[in-house]
Amino acid sequence: MHPLKKNRPLRRIVLASAVTASGLVLLLALKPHTTPAIAVAPAPASSNSGTGSGGSSTTGTKTVTGDTAQTQWGPVQVKITVKSGKLTDVTVLQSPSENPRDQEINSYALPELKSEALAAQSASIDTVSGATYTSDGYRQSLQSALDSAGL
């Protein structure tokens, strides 16, 4: 634009705001609303490098403890319950809880991670917003537990 063309600052401001706002709305709207469920094919009984300790087997139910994942905020470790080849429960054994913020994050992040894991039946779950490191650690520990359990 030639610098001497009539300068209309108000028009520029309105245009910039409108484009930014509509761009944001568009980007957000284009994302799907539910977490995609990923089907997991059952793996052979002998799994790969999972050093998690196997648990007791009671009529098709077994519990497996995953590795401790170290995150910036502290360790995360989960224990899974598997019934007839299906993931039925995830318990958190360790999670960062040093300060009130960590506890606050855990209070909403852990339940959400658990429900996502059960829905996806795998460790391919989304990060919970605002709980980046906890989600990362959760995923790692969960994956190692799943590997040990042969899922």
Added chain:
Amino acid sequence: MTTTLAGGRAARRQTMRRIRPRRSPATLLLLAVWAGAVGVLWLWWHNTPSIADQNGKILNAGRITGLLAGYLMALVVLQMARVPALERRVGSDRVARWHAMSGRYTLCLVFAHVFLIMWGYALQAGKTLSDIVQQTIDSVNQLPDMGKAAIGTGLFLLIGLSSIGGIRRRLPYDLWYHVHLLTYAAVFFTFWHQITTGNDFALTPIAKTVWYGLYGTVTALVVWYRILTPIRLNMRHRMRVEAVIEETPGIVSVLIGGRKLHRMGAEAGQFFRWRFLAPGMRFSSHPYSLSAAPRPNMLRITVKAIGDHSARLRELRPGMKVWAEGPYGALTSQRRTRGKVLLVAGGVGITPMRALFETLPGAAGDITLLYRANTTQDLALWDELAKIADERGARLMYAVNSPDGERPDISADSLRRKLPDIDNHDVFMCGPPGFAQSVYEALRGAGVPARRIHHESFEM
């Protein structure tokens, strides 16, 4: 008393080269900027498989605005790094305008980001918008590098407020300038939380590398071109005031001497940012155009003594040290596309035009200068201009108010009458904004295409 500088025939000979109009890299740069923005948005897109609910939308909007703000902030600083490619090819005035616009937009993004993220966090923890203040306090205390980010945001608020038109006009220039310099600190403080708290940087390590690269490069350029290059320039050329001459009442010329000044590569039409190391003038730097072709041992500037800084120039004494940064500006003969050139000068805008009048290559009849001033008394440097016009066979015209104060008629018709082939001219203009605007319209009316009208204005 007037200075008379011998016609710059030698200078003209040096610049006799084929007219090869250089296109401004502005379009290419804008494309690169947009490409970068797309890359930044893609980063968010890639890291966000889905958005759970309305709360998630607000938080993600906060993330997008944060990413864009972080990206643009680096570019805002880059524009003021005085990179020669920008200052001389795109033009200092144009880059300054871009900086003002993109700076305001980026600050709006920053504040939107803070609001949306804090609201998003509050919603996530089951609270509501009214808890946003408490949420902000908590986040600042608990998340990494957020204390710094809070300080930086506070600085941005101060800087933003000081630059709002109405407030800025009320502040003394030096105060506004020093508040504005705090931008460097604000950027420094807010940079770190992006890397350590940013969701997208945690998920994509390569993004961290790119961010460090971006900010590292901008920092290096700022240090190189705003700190190191001026030091080297001034140590090499050691400029000093040679003489101060009053051309007409109210218009002062300063002759500046030094070593090997031609090695600075200054061209007619360009300006330097001058800092005179004299009491009261040390802490401010002002741009003044060269008012004659640069010579190996002398530069000249001609300034209208209005405003507290320029009036002080009369107090300069020979021998006083001068600290200069430059050369800057794109209003040079390199913009020329035609054999015929019209130079239009309004008031003190004669300075770069006087330099161009002396050095623009051209045969007799090719170059015309139109000088607009209030009265014939205000036609500074007139004797020199007449001499140059005489030597070169160039046309020299002036337009002043009539004795009863009536303004001269500079319109499309009068221009066409004076220069019938004006639509085949390149026009270089310099003058006060109102004058420049009306002359621009007259030129367009007379059939001169916009791309042949070259102009420099520092109005924001």
